[in-house]
Every structure is written in C-alpha cells, then in structure tokens.
Amino acid sequence: MANASFNEIYQALKERILAGRYSVKMRLPIEDELIEEFHSSRYAVRKAIAQLAADGLVYSVKGRGVVLLEHTPQTQQFNLALNNLNGLQSLNAERHLDYRTDVVSFQRRIVDQALSAQTAFEVGIPVYAIQRVRVVDGVRAVLDINYFNAQRIPELTQEIAEQSIYRHFQKNGLKIAVVKRMLRVETATPLDYQLLALGTNNCVGNMISIAFNDQGRQIEYTESHFIPNEFNFNELIRN
Amino acid sequence: MANASFNEIYQALKERILAGRYSVKMRLPIEDELIEEFHSSRYAVRKAIAQLAADGLVYSVKGRGVVLLEHTPQTQQFNLALNNLNGLQSLNAERHLDYRTDVVSFQRRIVDQALSAQTAFEVGIPVYAIQRVRVVDGVRAVLDINYFNAQRIPELTQEIAEQSIYRHFQKNGLKIAVVKRMLRVETATPLDYQLLALGTNNCVGNMISIAFNDQGRQIEYTESHFIPNEFNFNELIRN
DNA sequence: GAGTGGTCTAGACCACGGT
C-alpha cells in the first residue's frame, strides 16, 4: 500500500484489531514501523491511532506503546447503541423495522418569557413548535417536542414534520454544526402519560438537545422524552 | 507572550471568548494572526482551537474561519454538569455540601456464569462485589454496585470502600485509562426501592461503567443507579 | 540507556467559501 492516507491506515488497523491479528502482544506496531509499512507520514499514522483511541479500541502510553483494549463479546455488544447522530431517527437506527411518526401538534408561535427561559431563544422571535410521537414496532416510544428558530431555518410544514425534518434541512443547505445535549431522568408529565406507552412506569428519559448552525447560531431546542428500558446511550471517556 | 505553548494559547483564547472580546465579529482571528501574536507554530494554534471546539465554544468552517457559538446565559448553565470524571464523586462535584457513603455490602466472590454475562469478566476469576449508597444532603440519591477484578487492583477493605476507591487506586499507582459508559432508564428493582429515596417514582437512571487500566485490561464493572430529577449528563456532538 | 509516544517547528499543497 503506497502512500496510504490517514483513513486507509485507520481502516486497515481497525480491521486487523477486530480480526485479532495483534491479540498476542496486545500492542500495535510502533509508529515507525507503521510509517514504513504504509509508506506514509507520522502525521497520518498518529491521526489513525487517535481515531482508533476515540473508538475505544486502543490506548496510547508514552514510553510503552499503543495498547489494545480488551474486548470480550459482551463489551462489544455494549458498544452497539449510538448517541452521536442528529435527529431522533438515530435512536432506533436499523434496529427496528416498523417505524411511524405521528404529528400531535404543529404551530408557529412567538417566544414569550417562559419559553425563553426554557429554550434559550430570545423573547419575541418566531418559532415552530412541534410535538411528535415516534411509534416503534407499534409502541409509542418517544415524544419529541421541538422548537425551531423560524428565522434561521427553511420553511416547515406539517407534511415535512411527518417525514424527517433533518433531511429537509439537509436538502435546503442548512447544516447542523454542533449539538449540545443533556440527558436526564424525570417524573412523567401528564402529556407523557397521554402520548407514551409508559405501562406501569411513571418516569421518562429526557434528552434535551440544543443545535447550532455553522454560523454559530442556535436554531433548535428539543426535548425527546423516551420510555424506560428500551434505549441505551453510549459514551467513551479517556484519560 | 513569547513562544506560548498550546495550553497558554488555549487559556488565553478561552478567556477572551468568555469575556466577549470576539463577540462583534463572532469569529476568532485567523490562524496566521494567532501564530504571529503568540509567536508560536501553526501546530500549537490549531491544537488550541481544537480544544476550544471540544469545549463547545467554537466551530471551524473551512474557507470561512473559526466561528464562535452563541452562548446565552441559559446555554451556559446547560454546560455545568460534567460526565467525564472517574468515580461517582463527580456526579455531585462541588454542588452539594453534605455527602456520605454507606457501605451496604462488601464481599469477595468468584465470577459465575450469570455474573460473567452481566459484567464481561471471565468465569472463575475473583472479584470484589460492593454495594454502596451515596447520601447527598440527607437524600439517598445513588446506589453504586461495583465489581472489581481482584487480581488487577490493590487490596480493598470495607474502610477504603467507605472513602474513595478511586483515590485508593491512584495512591497505589493503578491508573484508569479508559471508561466505557452506558446510560439507561430502568424500572426500579426491589433493591432500588429498599435503598434509594425514590419517593413515588418507580424508575431509576442506570449508568453502567466498564473501566480499563493502562494495560488495556478490564478492571471494573459498575452500575450506578440514581434517583430521577436530580442528575444531568452533558455531552457535545460535532460534525 | 534504549525505545517509545508527545510536543513542536517550518514549511507545502489542497479544498472550500465568498467576492
């Protein structure tokens, strides 16, 4: 492989790790060896290793080398669910076949004091306020409560809300740059009881998302209320 | 500032952003200007900007520049809680004055089939199995259920479990390198009812942590069950 | 002391955004 770029090196190493090729020593080859093998620069090799570390596959120790992290079948399963995608579509990505969105409420309104305190939007600006229920395998699993800054997004209709709002954004050239997210467990509200399949549970998970466009402006405040026991959020912390 | 290192540049820029110095243009100076101002290299400047982006303060756009993200007082508050520390101590870091740990159970046992399936530890190895309740401001807020690989950690005693296990690790030269974490909302178990101040709630949050040492070996499986409404987990997603 | 990753310099060229 001549002059492999960062991504080729990353993919190749990832494949080998998952295939167990480095399992004996539980170490990656040293940087100089990888540079030689891939006929690449130290920059590209280090970037590939950084990506493997971000995936939770390896850990670099100064003076010792790049160590492979144990991964039993169980910890592999542990890694399945994702939390770094855009809309709520990601919650059930590819896991479920049957999926439906019910638009419960679709309004345009002006941000008042109370809504401003909740959403961090300025008082007086127009927003779309949308409530939708996600029905997964026939179960009312997620209640999405969206507020979009109407001045900074392309026009929305109820029909679009029934499909994917994020896809609509993408088509119209609006790019979500950064999302700040907060996860909480909350006592269920009357609206949750009304719209979600809570069973005997009286709490919901609440994922609050604040999204920014590539101008740095907040365009969205969303609460996603989800039923217990069905959703996992994974995360990796490195020292 | 002559020959400022990455961290000095990062701190200086962060301070200025928070002080609103770049608020007019909502842009950072271009890389070449920063290189000149700090008499530093492009490497250091770019690394500092990368750190600012990881903090959710800025966003880089190729061809346009480094954009500041809006941060209203509310979104600032939104950023408060952390989720990237080690033990459960972090959950209430500096927010609460009164804090106590009750050790409910402290055992050594051998991993059997069922525990192996749950914790990803191999069948047959010895583990410490510890249950502790964290009492915050007089409220039984968190139930910690720990399993530590006894062969890979320094000896534990009930007295240590009453204090901080992680501090004990640190003192004895055991370094936690990586933690894989999963967040869920679950129906409360009988143990949760018994030990936590659930009030009328019948669910808990469950933070499952799998920790690895700097040899890449799993040393810990922990479930932290926490009561609703009191804890926030923050996260930043960038495109 | 030898080996290894971490930091840093000084450049070159490319890809994208806006005019």
Next chain:
DNA sequence: CCGTGGTCTAGACCACTCC
C-alpha cells in the same frame, strides 16, 4: 480569484517506560 482552514511531509527534541 483570494482567503481560509484541512491535510500532509520531514524533520527535531522532550518525557516517559522498561530493562
């Protein structure tokens, strides 16, 4: 077309691990 950040090269030196 120009300005900007993204990728990449080819080195130097430092800090840490381990023998």
